[in-house]
Amino acid sequence: MISRERNQTDHRKPSTTHQRMPNHGWHDAAWSVVSVLVVAILGLLVWHLCVRIFDLPKILLPTPWQVAEAGWRRRDELLMASWVTFFTAAVSLMVAILIGGVLSVIFSQSRMLRRAFFPYVIFLQTVPIVAIAPLLIIWSGYEFRTAVIATVIICLFPIVNNITTGLESSRPEHHDLFRLYGASRWQMLVRLQIPTSIRYLLLGARISSGLAVIGAIVAEFFVSNGADYVGLGALMTRWQGLLQTDALIAALGMSTLLGLALFGLVNGIGLIFFSRYTRVD
Amino acid sequence: MSWETRFRLLRTSDSIESSRRDDILPTPPLSTVVLKSTSNPETNAGTENAVTVRHATVEFGGGRRSRDRVKAIDNVDIPIRAGERLALVGQSGCGKTTLLRVVAGLQSLTSGQCEHHNPGSTSFVFQQPALLPWRRVIRNVQLPLELQSGNHNAVSARDAATAALKEVELSDATRRFPYQLSGGMKMRVSIARALVTRPDLLLLDEPFAALDDLLRTQLGELVTRLWRAHRFTVVMVTHNISEAIALSDRICVMHDGRISSVLENPVTQSQRDASVERSEDVRRTPEFAEFYGVVSDQLREAAGT
Structure with a gap:
């Protein structure tokens, strides 16, 4: 009797998100x-x-070919700087996810703490990084860590906001199920809320991956002035000073590619390691 | 014989275990089994109860202003006998799900009480299968044991889950994820998850509402089979009269937060001793059609239409 539905499903393709094109x-x-x-x-x-x-003069606007040529001529410098910026952005994104995760879990456990501190997380979102960067340099110096701090500040809000939402998005019947069997707060958090929030975390990380590259470059505008390490932001400032518009545009193109690469990396990690958490039943 | 006399006779016959109802009332007309307003818990004093709900009232919303509050259930009294299958029927919004949640302990009472007489475990099958999409089938079924024991006996939990899945005939799907299952299979996983704790009380909240007719019948038969094997107490919410008749021993008709009548189900009496194998067969009997009429009259009367 029951075999009817079993046969049906055996030939059925997996549904929803994993359907083959x-x-x-x-x-x-x-x-x-x-x-x-x-x-x-x-x-x-x-x-x-x-x-x-x-x-148009080359200083104002070079041709695409001239840009490509300048990029190729300075490929070593460009690739080196791109790697530095990519590394800064990726490390910052990871730190933001860690800090964001811890903050969100704390917020999910205490309404009082959430009420008290969440506005300050929003404040992080509204504070202009260009204005806070000089202050960070005074406190932390012309260092890699300063760029990371600035970038984390930019990335943090979408991540905290998404994980906090995710932790509170478990379905009512799942909640009931856990309550029925007397789940502790810890079990509820680890077995229900955190797995539910991973999907939201990945969405937040995707938004923040673009922001991380922007944050890293803006931070490098300031930090690279006196630092040994040279990222794309530093190259851009330097080439702007030398009026090398063709190389500047090549660096701009490179930074766009970096944003795409980080976005792809986040997506890839999500697909490979967390696909079971992104499915909707 | 007056209505009143028959009614009293029936109560007497219920309280004496050895005497058969048929001896006292040879083939009674179905209407005699209607126990009007059983809001008195003493009605079933003779049988052992699994749960007793007394003067239960649940109010929602409105805050401090009492006139804004809505009563989901209003002064409900119902004894649930150990080992019986009780169906709660009524229109949408009549409070049947709230009453079920009260029995499950998921809904706190505004006033009144809900007393469980057995210390055993309670399981709940929701309208949706409510499986965790990131867990494989076997791990979904194991979940209640993990939550109850704090995951100390991972091996025995796995064995229990495997046994429960075998009972619902899903032994070959243990390693699958919920998204790889059909609606009926998901529901069976959900039933296996409810069985894994060996519950004394199984609560079903319109569990088959989203499924097609044939699957509904099959899963209903599965529940009957499991009930015969384990003899747990079943409380089931449904708005499908046929389902209520095929799967219950008593039917509790609710309207507007109150119990308007409780009906003894004569159709499934034979199921108790397993003489009727399939609920499909039950549905074809003349008693079924007659009792269907009784229940639907009660529903209509309760709604005042």
């Missing part, structure tokens, strides 16, 4: 890649034509 999905994906490339090529072409038609 049907064939026409490949066409869709291919078309979206092609259309993005076409827009990019058209954009570069318009850019190139503008420079040629209006006869």
Whole structure:
């Protein structure tokens, strides 16, 4: 009798998020890649034509080709600086997740602490990093750690906000189930609330991955002045001073790629290690 | 014979275990089994109760202003006999789920009391399967034991979970994740999770409402089979009259937070001694059709339509 439904499901494809793309999905994906490339090529072409038609000086706006050339010429410097910035952003993101996780768990356990401290987390979000960076340099010096602190400040809010939401998003019937069997507060936290919040944490980390690269570069504008380590932000300031617009634009392109890379890394980690927590039943 | 006399005879027959109802009242018309307003807990003084709910009232909302408060259940009295299957029926919002949650201990009472006479464990099957999506089937079933024992006996918990899954015929799905199961399979995992603690009291909150008719019947039969094997007390909320008749020994009709009547179910009497194998067979009997009419009349009368 019951075999009817079993047979049904054995041939069934896994549902929702892990459904395999049907064939026409490949066409869709291919078309979206092609259309993005076409827009990019058209954009570069318009850019190139503008420079040629209006006869713009190289200092004001170099051609795409000149930018690529400058990037290739300074590839060692660029790659080195990109790695430094990427490392700063990635470390900061991890620190932000750690601090954010601990803060959120504390907030989830005590309404009073949450009421008292959550506004200050929002304050972190609203404080302009450009204004706080000089202060951080006075306190912490022209160091790698200063860049990390500044970047953590920028990344923290989306992470705390998302994990806090996640910790409170367990479904009422799950909550009832745990209560029915007399679960302790600790069991509720570890077996229900934290696993539920991982999905939200990943969303927050995705938002923060873009912010982390921005934060790292902005911090380097200030910190790199006197530091040994040179990130993209430092290169940009230097090349701006030397009016090397072509290299500056190449660095800008690189920083965009870094943002994408960190976003991809967060997504990849989520998919490989936490996919079971991202499923919706 | 007047209504009143029959009623009294029935009460007497209930309280004397050895005497058969049929000896006193040869083939009684079904209407005689209607026990009007059983809000008096003494009604079942002769049988052992698993749970007694007395003057239970639950109010929601409104804060301090009493006129804004809504009574979900209002001065409800119901004894739940040990080993019986009680169905709570009524319109949506009549308080049947609240009453079930009171019995489960998930809902605190504004006034009154809910007394459990057995120290054994209580399990709850929700309307949704409520499986944890990040746990495999076996780990989902193990969860109640982990929560109760603090995960001290991981091996025995695993064995108990395997046995429970075997009972619901899901031995080959232990390593799957919930998203890999159909709706009916998820519900069976949910039932296995309820069984794993060997409960004395099994509470079901419209557990099959989201499933198609055939699956409903199959799962109903599964519950009947498990009840025969373990003889736990079952309290089940449903708004499906057929389901209530096929799966219960008594039907409690609720309206507007109150119990309007409690009906002895003559249809499933034969199930108690396992002479009727399938609830499908029960549904085809003339008693079923007749009792269906009685229950639906009671529901209509309670609603005042």
